[in-house]
Amino acid sequence: MKDWAKDLKIFLILAFCSLLLLSFDKLGFLKFPKSLLQAVTVPIEYGIYKSGTGVSKQFEFLWISRKASLENKALRLQLGEMLVENADLRKQLTETKIMIDAYNKLSPQTYDLLPARVNGLSRYLTLDRGSQDGVVVGQAVVYKDQYLGQIKAVSPNTAQVLLLTDPDSKIAVFSQGEEGKAKGIMQGQFGSELLMDKILHQEIIKVGDLVYAEGTEGKLPRGLLMGKVTQVWERQNEVFKQAKVDPVYKAGDLDVVMIIRSS
Amino acid sequence: MIFLIFFLTLLAFVQAALLPVNLVLIILLTKSLISADIEDLYLAFGLGLLLALLLGQPLGLLSLLYISLVTMGRLTRKTRFASYWAAVCLLVGLLVILDHLLEGILFSQSFNVQVLMGELILVVPVYFIVRVLDERFVPQKEIRLKIGK
Numbered sequence: 258m259k260d261w262a263k264d265l266k267i268f269l270i271l272a273f274c275s276l277l278l279l280s281f282d283k284l285g286f287l288k289f290p291k292s293l294l295q296a297v298t299v300p301i302e303y304g305i306y307k308s309g310t311g312v313s314k315q316f317e318f319l320w321i322s323r324k325a326s327l328e329n330k331a332l333r334l335q336l337g338e339m340l341v342e343n344a345d346l347r348k349q350l351t352e353t354k355i356m357i358d359a360y361n362k363l364s365p366q367t368y369d370l371l372p373a374r375v376n377g378l379s380r381y382l383t384l385d386r387g388s389q390d391g392v393v394v395g396q397a398v399v400y401k402d403q404y405l406g407q408i409k410a411v412s413p414n415t416a417q418v419l420l421l422t423d424p425d426s427k428i429a430v431f432s433q434g435e436e437g438k439a440k441g442i443m444q445g446q447f448g449s450e451l452l453m454d455k456i457l458h459q460e461i462i463k464v465g466d467l468v469y470a471e472g473t474e475g476k477l478p479r480g481l482l483m484g485k486v487t488q489v490w491e492r493q494n495e496v497f498k499q500a501k502v503d504p505v506y507k508a509g510d511l512d513v514v515m516i517i518r519s520s
Numbered sequence: 521m522i523f524l525i526f527f528l529t530l531l532a533f534v535q536a537a538l539l540p541v542n543l544v545l546i547i548l549l550t551k552s553l554i555s556a557d558i559e560d561l562y563l564a565f566g567l568g569l570l571l572a573l574l575l576g577q578p579l580g581l582l583s584l585l586y587i588s589l590v591t592m593g594r595l596t597r598k599t600r601f602a603s604y605w606a607a608v609c610l611l612v613g614l615l616v617i618l619d620h621l622l623e624g625i626l627f628s629q630s631f632n633v634q635v636l637m638g639e640l641i642l643v644v645p646v647y648f649i650v651r652v653l654d655e656r657f658v659p660q661k662e663i664r665l666k667i668g669k
Contacts, residue, residue, distance in 0.1 A: 261595070263558070264558070264561070264591060264594055264595070267558060267561050267562075268561060268587060268588075268591045271561060271562070271564075271565045271583070271587045272584055272587060272588075274565070274580075274583075275565065275568070275580040275581070275583045275584035275587070276580060276584065277580070278569070278579045278580035278583070279578055279579060279580030279581055279584070280580075281579075282578050282579040282580060283578065287579060291573065291579070294573055295573065298533075298573060298574055301533055302533055302536055302537045302574060303537075305533050305534055305537040305538065306537040306538060309534075309537065309538040
């Protein structure tokens, strides 16, 4: 009880002093002593503040560099994703352009065209479409309006193309020039060469004439471009004439081709 | 005691210049609940005046607030639950919250929840530090045993 009374007494004294100081401060009597004291305390406060900010700047540098490192990592990741997206978009744009070209040459109302990407080229051209996309053996493969070959083998996701320049390829064709027309059989030669054989002597064929498919093979539409005549061999003691034909487009230079699924 | 005064004065300057956390009050309240020194009231009064001067607040208000809170702490010190550290920390936390509310009313400032949460978290480690320092470094009064007739 004595302790409580002592506490209460001291509390009341200190509370009274506080209220007295408060009223003097409100009335402005303590301005001068306050300014004298602040002349001492302000430099100390400033010194502590400056020291504190100096120390925090050292830590801030660590934090900023860590943040910059994380930002750099995130930006690199984003850049990688954008490059991949850019590459995809470029591929899609190329495909779309090729499709537009193909549709301009071969009407989509007549032909069911399927774009396919070239995956490889050895003796046969490998495409990234297969039986899952409706590709079957014998379908024609074109680029714009030029015939490239026909499907030789099909798996679920890929297809092999027998190129026009393959020796196993034999297509009925005709040439068209200013002076006339000639019919023959186009046979591939190794080394990307084409030979138009079985041309009758009376039929006219000249260098520069364009060669087209007859379309007698079933799945091959008539009028597909085969190539251009670059040389004609005519020997009187031979039954037929022959002509060397160069294809307009080389299969090895192509990225996207079209498969004619039906017509 | 001199060391304590010096340390609390320095802490008051740090509180005014850098950290807005009211460590001075937390230490005073914790000490008032651990030890029975009457000097706690004088410390509360003096540090309240110093802080008011440093923070540019009217002299007397903060010291009145601090001595009121320390007196409340001292009054509850003799109760039974004050021997449990969790109860002491809880009581100090409640007094800190009360201080924030009263300062908000007296100085027309908004309630800063983040600072309050920081102070409440600091109550527990401050309690243990003050307790260890009080037990190890503060000389206690000798206990005189009454020997029978």
